[in-house]
Amino acid sequence: MDIGFCGPGLMGAPMIRHLLRAGHIVWVWNRTREKAQALVADGARVVDTPHDLCAHAQVVFLCVSDTQAVEDVVFGSGGLLGEDRGETNAGTVRWIVDHSSIAPAATREYAARVARHGIGWVDAPVSGGVPGAQAGTLAVMAGGAAQDIAQLEPVIRAYAARVTHMGEAGAGQMTKLCNQAIVCATVAGIAEAVGLAQAAGIDAARLPQALAGGWADSVLLQTFVPRMTERGHAPLGSLRTFQKDIDTVADAARGAGAVMPVVGAVQQVLRLGAAMGLSDADLAAFIDIVRPQPNATARAITTPRQAPRA
Structure with missing residues (x-):
C-alpha cells in the first residue's frame, strides 16, 4: 500500500521504519523537513506539503503534537484537504488515521468534515511510548467505522501488537x-x-x-x-x-x-x-x-x- 505519514518524531519515525520493513511505500511530510529527510536512507519518500500526499497515498497517518496541529495538517493551507484554499481534491486518499492524542470532540468534528469528501477517519491514539514504537508492540485504541478499522488493521499491525475497536469516532481518543x-x-x-x-x-x-x-x-x-x-x-x-x-x-x-x-x-x-x-x-x-x-x-x-x- 502507498502510505502517507505526517509527523516523524520520537514516535512517528520508528513507526515509519516498521511500515517500510513491512513492504509499504511511505511518503513522509514533517514541518521540520530534516526529520523527514532523515528517513530517506530507510526508503521513505519526502514531500513538500501534506497536500502532496493526495497524489500518492491511499491512507494518511498523523502523529503530530496536538489538536491544532491536526487541524492545520488536514485543513490548513497546504493541508491534505486545504479547505481554506479550496483544495478539496483528496486524490487517492481513502482514510486518515490519527495517532495523535487530541480532544474527542475535535475528533468527531474532523471525522464529519472529511466524510463529506468520502474519506474515513480513524482516531487511533497509541500507548507504549517510544520503546513500544521501536519494538513494534504499541497498543492502539481505535474509534471509527468497524469496516475501516478492519481494513486498516493489517497495516497498523506493522508497529502494533494490539488494535482494539472502542466505538465510533472519538472513542479511541x-x-x-x-x-x-x-x-x-x-x-x-x-x-x-x-x-x-x-x-x-x-x-x-x-x-x-x-x-x-x-x-x-x-x-x-x-x-x-x-x-x-x-x-x-x-x-x-x-x-x-x-x-x-x-x-x-x-x-x-x-x-x-x-x-x-x-x-x-x-x-x-x-x-x-x-x-x-x-x-x-x-x-x-x-x-x-x-x-x-x-x-x-x-x-x-x-x-x-x-x-x-x-
Whole structure:
C-alpha cells in the first residue's frame, strides 16, 4: 500500500521504519523537513506539503503534537484537504488515521468534515511510548467505522501488537484519556515514593527490586524509578505532553460529569513543573517537582532531564 505519514518524531519515525520493513511505500511530510529527510536512507519518500500526499497515498497517518496541529495538517493551507484554499481534491486518499492524542470532540468534528469528501477517519491514539514504537508492540485504541478499522488493521499491525475497536469516532481518543489519567497519576505517585525513600535515607534505586511481584509493581515502576534515580537515559517524551493530555482529561471529565480529584491534583503538579521551567524536561522530571530536598528546584532548573521536541 502507498502510505502517507505526517509527523516523524520520537514516535512517528520508528513507526515509519516498521511500515517500510513491512513492504509499504511511505511518503513522509514533517514541518521540520530534516526529520523527514532523515528517513530517506530507510526508503521513505519526502514531500513538500501534506497536500502532496493526495497524489500518492491511499491512507494518511498523523502523529503530530496536538489538536491544532491536526487541524492545520488536514485543513490548513497546504493541508491534505486545504479547505481554506479550496483544495478539496483528496486524490487517492481513502482514510486518515490519527495517532495523535487530541480532544474527542475535535475528533468527531474532523471525522464529519472529511466524510463529506468520502474519506474515513480513524482516531487511533497509541500507548507504549517510544520503546513500544521501536519494538513494534504499541497498543492502539481505535474509534471509527468497524469496516475501516478492519481494513486498516493489517497495516497498523506493522508497529502494533494490539488494535482494539472502542466505538465510533472519538472513542479511541476518550480511551487514550483514560490511559493517560492512569499513567500520569501513577508516574506522579512513583515520584512521590522515590522522594520519600530519598528523604528517609533509603536507596530509592532498589525500589523496583524490593517491590517486584507485589501489588505496587508495574511496567511504569520498573521504567521510571531508574530514570528518576540515575542520569543519562534517553528521553521518552516531555512533561509538556503530559500536561497537554491531563488538561484534556480534565476538560473531558467536566463534559462527561466524571469526578476525578486525583487528575486534578496531578494537573496542579504539572503546572508547578511548568512554572519551574521543566515543560521540556523528560517525563521522569516529576521527581524534580516533588522531591523534598532544599536544592531540588535549583538543580532541576539548571540540569533538567531534557527531551527533544517532536
